[in-house]
Amino acid sequence: MPRTLDSQITMEKTPSYFVTREAPRRISSMSRDTKLIVVVRNPVTRAISDYTQTLSKRPDIPSFEELAFKNRSLGEVDTSWNAIRIGMYTLHLEHWLQYFRLSQFHFVSGEKLITDPAGELGRVQDFLGLKRIVTDKHFYFNKTKGFPCLKKPESSGSPRCLGKSKGRTHVQIDRDVIEQLRDFYRPFNVKFYEMVGHDFRWD
Numbered sequence: 001m002p003r004t005l006d007s008q009i010t011m012e013k014t015p016s017y018f019v020t021r022e023a024p025r026r027i028s029s030m031s032r033d034t035k036l037i038v039v040v041r042n043p044v045t046r047a048i049s050d051y052t053q054t055l056s057k058r059p060d061i062p063s064f065e066e067l068a069f070k071n072r073s074l075g076e077v078d079t080s081w082n083a084i085r086i087g088m089y090t091l092h093l094e095h096w097l098q099y100f101r102l103s104q105f106h107f108v109s110g111e112k113l114i115t116d117p118a119g120e121l122g123r124v125q126d127f128l129g130l131k132r133i134v135t136d137k138h139f140y141f142n143k144t145k146g147f148p149c150l151k152k153p154e155s156s157g158s159p160r161c162l163g164k165s166k167g168r169t170h171v172q173i174d175r176d177v178i179e180q181l182r183d184f185y186r187p188f189n190v191k192f193y194e195m196v197g198h199d200f201r202w203d
């Protein structure tokens with residue numbers, strides 16, 4: 001991490017920190033006061049998004065259903081498949097809480113980040129102790145992309161949306177499979193809401 005002045009904060013992100021076993025120990029040995037921001041979304045949608053991304057790189061992988069279940073008729077979900085395991089947020093959080101206090105975490109709703117980006121980023125700025133500089137006036141809804149985009153990023157004068165790999169059309173998954181996964185995740189979600197004191201309303 002680069003050195004910073006007292007008036008500066010340094011941010012670093014990678015999607016896999018939250019689910020990487022060694023990450024909390026390594027980060028806490030670097031700084032125990034680090035603030036941690038985690039974007040979470042409905043784990044069922046997350047799993048489908050994850051699969052859609054992998055499929056775009058490796059079109060020959062088995063179907064979502066084949067990977068998601070050990071035994072579909074018995075409803076046995078394969079928790080060793082990363083796309084499933086990552087969405088079991090309580091498992092990961094419990095491990096992080098051996099190194100950090102819950103008050104050091106802020107959980108961003110992946111759903112609200114799309115429907116109300118300014119509101120969600122307002123809460124991030126509050127958590128970081130920053131003035132609310134990023135507000136509604138920085139975003140517009142891009143109908144072609146189907147997502148909010150930045151009106152004018154700092155680095156250029158023209159609007160900017162996230163790239164093609166963000167916001168892909170998801171693979172169609174059978175309704176029953178989705179129901180089975182919802183049932184599977186429900187107890188994990190409820191426990192997660194209790195742990196973080198916020199109901200993300202994923203049901």
Ligand SMILES: Nc1ncnc2c1ncn2[C@@H]1O[C@H](COP(=O)(O)OS(=O)(=O)O)[C@@H](OP(=O)(O)O)[C@H]1O
Pocket residue numbers: 014015049050110113114147148149161162165166167168
């Ligand atoms: N503004 C805006 N534009 C486009 N996409 C947006 C935006 N805000 C949030 N999202 C959601 O971000 C999802 C992709 O993020 P990833 O988790 O794949 O990113 S990363 O791996 O952490 O870099 C991506 O998930 P998918 O829709 O499943 O592709 C989006 O739903």
